[in-house]
Amino acid sequence: MDARERLNQLKEKFGPAIVRADLPDERRLFVHVDPGVVKAVCRYVFRDLDARYVISVGTDDRQYSGSFQVYHDFAFDADKILCSIITHASSDNPKVECISDVVAGASWAEREIRDMFGVESVGHPYPKRLVLTDGWPDGLYPLRKDMDWNFVPKEYDEEREFKFDETPAGCTVVPFGPFHPTLDEPAHFRLYVEGEVVRGCEYRGFMVHRGIEKLSETVLSYNDIPMMAERICGICGCVHSVAYVQAVEAGAALKIPPRAEYMRSIMLEIERLHSHLLWVGLACHLVGFDTLFMQSWRIREPIMWMAEKITGNRKTYALCQVGGVRWDITPELRGELRTLLDKLESEWIPVVSAVLKDKNIQKRTRDVGVADKKMCKEMGLVGPVARAAGVDIDCRRDHPYAAYERVDFDVITHDTSDVWGRVVVRAKEVFESIKIVRQCLDKMEPGPLQLEITDELPAGRLGLSSVEAPRGESHHFVITGENNKPRRWRVRAPTYQNLQGVPGMIKDQMIADMQISLGSIDPCFSCTDRLETVDIRSGETRVWTPEELKKVARSKQY
């Protein structure tokens, strides 16, 4: 079914409530709907047409249409279609229908829209602050166009504290984070624990939100942003830069040269190789199996050297520009890369067969952190988490980009829905990546790396792009704009959805399984700067301010 047929389905069902529709090509669908039927349309798309929820994006469109706009992005994976359901809210009292009660995975996105634009989702089941810091005053919305990027509110309140929900009866609180040896970045899970069993948790993150999206709309230009996008993540940076440029290219209808597409595929797969090997190592470390951790990282290291030879850097490849890429593979490097892949494959085979046979690892990962098909659908979980539950999705095949349509590979799935399944999926995906890079090297023809762009990019066009990051689908949403910069750029990293699945995964599990469950989604969060002490006996909670902490640290008394 192509985009037009999907649109006809919607028109048949909702008639005049479908105000306007754009079909830039057969794989993209933008539907403007009447604000009164958003929930009904989303329910129909999500439940009856069985689309996968991707993200909701808010934009400040007051300059152009006099209203705020909210985009609900869905994916029809089997039809290779990405679709936006678009609605608007009046500028003086912005309110939209809430869809979280229909699509549970939209909860964070709607809270973020409320924080950043002040667009209220009427009837949201849990309208708590999500992204903004605790001290940020109410009623100031950072992503509105009338707020400067460097604005510092005078009413900022250092003393204001985050209020956690009430601890359930009979539970003690075990703070997991903000700083914990198994978290590569700070994030706070407040676990409610009964004995050794986790009964629930509350998450507080986003504390050091870097405002990358705001910067990109104000001080950066189209070709600065790929470098910024790359710095969103220390592991899958190339994914973000590719996803961003693809979104711009889709919006402006640019077709890049084939060699550039192959280069993008090769670097994305090199990134996936190093990321998966890194993750297998970390997962082993989490369950205390350091030998495999070390072996896996030893095997990974030559990939980093190869990336450095091609791009000049182990990470942050600075590969992409709008319309092409900046680096090429020389014939010598091509030979070296082939040798490297052979060696990698021969070293990875014994590791995988050792892991798959190891009862000890299975004991720690089977039936742990379970996210079944239903949960994947409800929360919009993606990547190895979904594939381990037997959900057969992979953007490389479902929403083909770069050179993936010209290569042959399998999408690895598993049926256990647990951490073990995620281990198996990632371990086997390494072989698929090797296969893809080999085919790209075979099929690449000499040619230009960069499209010549002579005209200014048209403004006000919508671009969607989904890239399969090692952790799942990374979705970028761009509205092109004036002055050589986008009007709006929204990044949805895979962890944004997967993290919302974690409370469901760890419920009624042992504390010892928390690490590996959280680790199994390969989380990538922003930072936080909060410390809390909990007095178990009296149940009292005390939150330290930065000043108190400094004083205590200096006095060496406590």
Place this chain on the structure above:
Amino acid sequence: MDNNLLSMILGGVANVVVILLLAPFFQGVLRKVTARIQSRQGPPIPQPYYDTFKLLGKEDIESGVSPRMQRFATYLSLAAILAVGCLVPMGFHSPMNGAGDAVLLIYLLTLSGICVLLAGLAAGSTYSLVGISREMMTMLTLEPLFAITIVIGALHTQSFRLDTVLSGAVYQTAGVPVSGLIMLCVMLLSFQAFVARLPFDISEAETEIMEGPLIEYSGPKLAIFKYAQMAKLVVFSALFIGLFVPWGSELPFPFGWLLFWVKVFVIVILVTVVAATHARYRIDQAIRFFAALLGVGFVALILASNGL
């Protein structure tokens, strides 16, 4: 009599000195071998000596809810394990033979577990409390195994004397020593837990509860606690040798003594290899495992009381 007392004291001191001197060496061997298994270079073998000296020279910071108890737990843990060292034959016969019997040994072994509890309580953090609850569960299921082994030896020989029990008493039956062999297997399977190494380092589990009871320790106190853990490996190896593989100890001086340390070395290598090839168990899995061993232990005890 005086002569006897003197040899007791000298023997005890000798044991303590040897343990203190050699414990970091074995830790160094353990780290080096682990590194080689993991394709790493690894630290030089004397590294644990350097680490200990460095920590001892650091500032002594008081922290946790009860700094006094924290200090006390530190000293007690080293003292308890060294006291066990005085009771165990280490290449010679047991120096404090007349001063205590096998029952005292059981008490002292429990004491070193108690120190971990005290340390955890003194820190008072959530992680350390989780750690000590795990340690408690482990202790309750694990400690009886040692007691059972000693009682089986005592049943066979009708004696709680240290030099009798700790020279292979578990095998001293008329026919095939069924109970002794069963206990040998049980102790081999649980040895990692007694020396708190992977896959049973659950109460410290760095990646889960950040070293649990040790969370508030630093500087000299940490050095002493770590020292006690290193000594524990040596002392428990010596105990294992005394209980199950005592042969060769009666050889004339340098040979019997050297043979003893060769055995310790082999046990350390064994511990290292097992630790390097296993993932950590979860506490409930470990307890189930220990409980099964305990059941087998009781069967062995029943067999032993029937002369098998």
